[in-house]
Amino acid sequence: MKKMKIFLFFILLLLLIYSVNVFVPGETNFNLYTYNSAAGQLLRIDPHTGQAVVFHQFGQDTSFADLSCFSNSGSLIAIGHFAPENQLYRINLLRGEINLIGDTGLNFIEGVEYIPSTGQLFAGGRELPHHTNDSYLFIEIDPSDGSIIRQQKNQHWRH
Amino acid sequence: MEALSGSKKTNIGDIDSLAYNPVNGKLWVVDSQPSRYIRLWTIDLETGPGILRKNYPRKELMGYSGLIGISFGPDGQVFGLLHTGIKTPVKEYRLAKIDMNDFSFELLPAENLGRTDALLLSNISGDYGKGITENPKIELTVTNAGRRLISNLPIFVNQKEVGGEIDLDGDGINQQWEDKAMERINPYIELDEEEPWLDNKENDFIANFVRISPFTPIYNYQSYYADQLPKYIIFRYIVNWSEDYGRFGFTEHKGEHERIYMAWRVSDNYRLDLDWVFNSAHRDPDMHHGVWNPYYQICNKVDVAKIPEGYDYSMLMCEKLMFDGQDGRLTFCAAEGKHALYPNCTICEDVLLVSTTATGEDCCGGGWYLFDCYNVGEPDEW
Numbered sequence: 001m002k003k004m005k006i007f008l009f010f011i012l013l014l015l016l017i018y019s020v021n022v023f024v025p026g027e028t029n030f031n032l033y034t035y036n037s038a039a040g041q042l043l044r045i046d047p048h049t050g051q052a053v054v055f056h057q058f059g060q061d062t063s064f065a066d067l068s069c070f071s072n073s074g075s076l077i078a079i080g081h082f083a084p085e086n087q088l089y090r091i092n093l094l095r096g097e098i099n100l101i102g103d104t105g106l107n108f109i110e111g112v113e114y115i116p117s118t119g120q121l122f123a124g125g126r127e128l129p130h131h132t133n134d135s136y137l138f139i140e141i142d143p144s145d146g147s148i149i150r151q152q153k154n155q156h157w158r159h
Numbered sequence: 160m161e162a163l164s165g166s167k168k169t170n171i172g173d174i175d176s177l178a179y180n181p182v183n184g185k186l187w188v189v190d191s192q193p194s195r196y197i198r199l200w201t202i203d204l205e206t207g208p209g210i211l212r213k214n215y216p217r218k219e220l221m222g223y224s225g226l227i228g229i230s231f232g233p234d235g236q237v238f239g240l241l242h243t244g245i246k247t248p249v250k251e252y253r254l255a256k257i258d259m260n261d262f263s264f265e266l267l268p269a270e271n272l273g274r275t276d277a278l279l280l281s282n283i284s285g286d287y288g289k290g291i292t293e294n295p296k297i298e299l300t301v302t303n304a305g306r307r308l309i310s311n312l313p314i315f316v317n318q319k320e321v322g323g324e325i326d327l328d329g330d331g332i333n334q335q336w337e338d339k340a341m342e343r344i345n346p347y348i349e350l351d352e353e354e355p356w357l358d359n360k361e362n363d364f365i366a367n368f369v370r371i372s373p374f375t376p377i378y379n380y381q382s383y384y385a386d387q388l389p390k391y392i393i394f395r396y397i398v399n400w401s402e403d404y405g406r407f408g409f410t411e412h413k414g415e416h417e418r419i420y421m422a423w424r425v426s427d428n429y430r431l432d433l434d435w436v437f438n439s440a441h442r443d444p445d446m447h448h449g450v451w452n453p454y455y456q457i458c459n460k461v462d463v464a465k466i467p468e469g470y471d472y473s474m475l476m477c478e479k480l481m482f483d484g485q486d487g488r489l490t491f492c493a494a495e496g497k498h499a500l501y502p503n504c505t506i507c508e509d510v511l512l513v514s515t516t517a518t519g520e521d522c523c524g525g526g527w528y529l530f531d532c533y534n535v536g537e538p539d540e541w
C-alpha cells in the first residue's frame with residue numbers, strides 16, 4: 001500500500017507538471033499589425049492563430065505599402081502606397097490617430113523598416129515604371145521629417 | 160543627401176518589404192514575384208547589396224502566389240503574410256510562421272485571417288521592442304545637433320484631457336513630457352575656474368525653475384491641445400543662485416536669477432525645432448539681454464559697464480550659439496561671481512564692467528554643470 005501511495009504521488013506530480021506546461025499559455029503582449037486599405041482599418045493579428053480583428057477604424061482614404069514598429073512608442077511608422085507619393089506617417093496605436101510625418105518626394109517605395117537600436121529608418125523599392133527599370137534603390141530616410149538622408153542604387157544582375 | 164558612389168550589381172530584383180531581426184540585427188528583404196518565386200535576402204545597411212538566404216520556387220509555395228512581407232517578433236520568431244492571386248482583389252491572405260533554420264512554413268489556423276470582408280493589406284509589422292503596452296514611456300531624441308527635439312508620444316493631450324491627470328497645469332502639454340523635455344534640453348552652464356560657488360557648494364545653492372508653456376504670437380486664443388497646436392513651446396529656465404558674489408566683492412547680494420528662454424517651434428505633435436533663444440543678466444553693471452538664432456550668427460547691441468553711474472557703454476555682441484557635440488545641449492557661460500549669462504567665453508570676456516578701467520567679465524574653465532530643474536507649472540503671476 002505504501003509503494004502504491006508513492007507511485008500515485010509521482011503520477012500526480014507528473015500530471016501537475018504536464019498540466020502546467022500544456023494548459024497554461026505563455027503570456028505575451030506581442031501582436032502583428034497590418035493595414036487594410038480597402039476599408040481604412042488597422043488590423044491586429046494574433047500570432048498564435050493568425051486571426052485578425054479591427055484595431056482601429058480610420059475611415060480615411062489612405063493606402064499603406066508597409067508598416068514598421070516605431071521604437072517602443074506604441075506607434076507604427078507607415079509609408080504611403082504610391083498615390084500621389086510616398087508620404088511617411090505615424091500611426092498611434094493607443095489613440096487611433098494617423099499623423100503625417102513628411103513627404104519623401106519619391107513614388108516607388110514599397111518597404112520601410114525602423115531600426116530601434118540606431119534610430120535609422122530604411123526603405124526600398126524599384127523605380128517606376130518597372131518594365132524599364134531594373135534597379136532598386138536602398139534608401140535611408142530621416143524618421144522625423146521624411147527627408148532622404150542617403151540612397152544607393154543597385155542594378156539587378158541578370159543571369 | 161549623400162551622393163551615390165555608382166550603382167552596384169545584385170540579384171535582388173525588387174524590394175517589396177523590409178523586416179528587422181532584433182535578435183541579430185540583420186535587415187531582411189522580401190522580393191516576391193507572384194506565382195514565380197519568393198526570395199528572402201539580408202541586405203548590407205551601408206551599401207545596399209544583398210545576400211540570398213532563400214529562394215522559394217513556385218512549387219514550394221503550397222498553392223500561394225506570393226508573400227506580402229515578413230515580420231520578426233521580439234524573440235526572433237518570424238511571421239509571413241501569404242496571399243493567393245496575382246492581381247487585386249486578392250483571393251486569400253494567410254499568416255504563416257517561418258522556421259528560419261530550414262525556411263519551412265507553418266500555416267496558422269485562421270483562413271483569410273478569419274475575415275470575410277474586403278481586404279487589401281499592407282505588409283505586417285510586429286512589435287519587436289518591449290511590447291506595445293497600455294502605458295508606453297516617453298522617449299525623447301535630440302537631432303540636428305541640438306536643434307530638433309523628437310518625441311515618441313504626442314506632446315499635446317486631447318482636448319478632453321486638458322487640465323486632467325496627465326496635464327496638471329492645464330496648458331495642454333502632457334505633464335510627463337514637460338518633465339522629461341525640461342531635463343533633456345536643460346542647458347549646460349560653464350563656470351569660470353575662479354567661480355566662488357565652486358568653494359561654497361556646501362552653503363550656496365543653484366536650481367533652475369522652469370516654466371514650459373505653449374505660445375502663438377499675436378493670437379489671443381489661449382487653449383491648446385492635440386488638434387489645436389500653438390506655434391511655439393517656450394521653455395523658460397530661470398537659473399537661481401542663492402548668492403551673487405559680486406565682482407571682486409562689489410555689488411554682492413543674496414539671491415539672484417538669470418534667464419535662458421528657448422522658443423521651440425511646434426512642427427507637429429511629435430516634433431519641435433529650435434527657432435530662438437533669449438538670455439539675460441539681471442542687474443548692473445552687466446545687465447543686458449540678447450536674442451540668438453540657433454543656426455547663424457546674430458548681433459545684439461547691449462548696454463554694459465554702467466560704472467561709474469551715468470556712463471552708458473553700449474557694445475555689439477555678435478556670436479553663434481554653442482551646442483554640446485555629444486548630446487546636443489545648448490551651452491551658456493556664467494561669468495565669475497555675478498553669473499551673467501553669455502553664449503560663449505569670448506563674448507563674456509570682451510565685456511567691460513567699469514568703463515574707466517580694464518575690469519571685465521571672466522568666464523570659462525571651471526567645468527560644465529547641469530543644475531537641477533523644477534517644473535513650476537503655469538503660475539498665475541509670471
